Amino acid sequence: MLFVIFREKKGGFIKMNEKSLYTLYLENIDDVALDISQTAYWRKKLFEKGYEQKILISKEDIEHIPEYIRFIFTELDLMFLVSKVRYSPEFFDKGSIIFKFEALPFPSIFRFTGN
Known part of the structure; x- marks a missing residue:
């Protein structure tokens, strides 16, 4: 997959276009959700x-992110929000806590x- 990277003229820094970031x-997100939800710290x-x-x-x-997904945060510089929610459109076992x-x-x- 090709990601377009361009140099912004005024700021002088490299920035990915929005479509590429969306794709990343x-x-x-699936790996982050699975691995973070299984990590004791989180x-x-x-x-x-x-x-x-x-x-x-x-x-x-x-230091609290599993090693095998660290590149998502260090190299790709992605950020995620996680919360405990009461409801989900997906089915989970009764009594499950949903993140x-x-x-x-x-x-x-x-x-x-x-x-």
């Missing part, structure tokens, strides 16, 4: 939070996990 989030944080209280996951939290993962710049990209 689509390609990586599970504890989410279980301690109230419902609908969002937690940012970014490269600032790298919602959202792509920070694209709220239309989201996944649920049942825990």
Whole structure:
């Protein structure tokens, strides 16, 4: 897959176009949702939070991100929000605690996990 990268004229920094960034989030949200929802550190944080209280996951939290998905945060610089929610359009076992993962710049990209 080709990602278009361009240099912004005034700022002098490299920035991916929006479509490429959207695609990166689509390609990586499933791995992030699965792996973060199974990590003890994040599970504890989410279980301690109230419902609908969002937690940012970014490269600032790298020591708590499983090694096999760290590149998503360090190399791709993606950020996600995760929260404990009461309802999901997806079916989970009765009594499951549901986590919602959202792509920070694209709220239309989201996944649920049942825990």
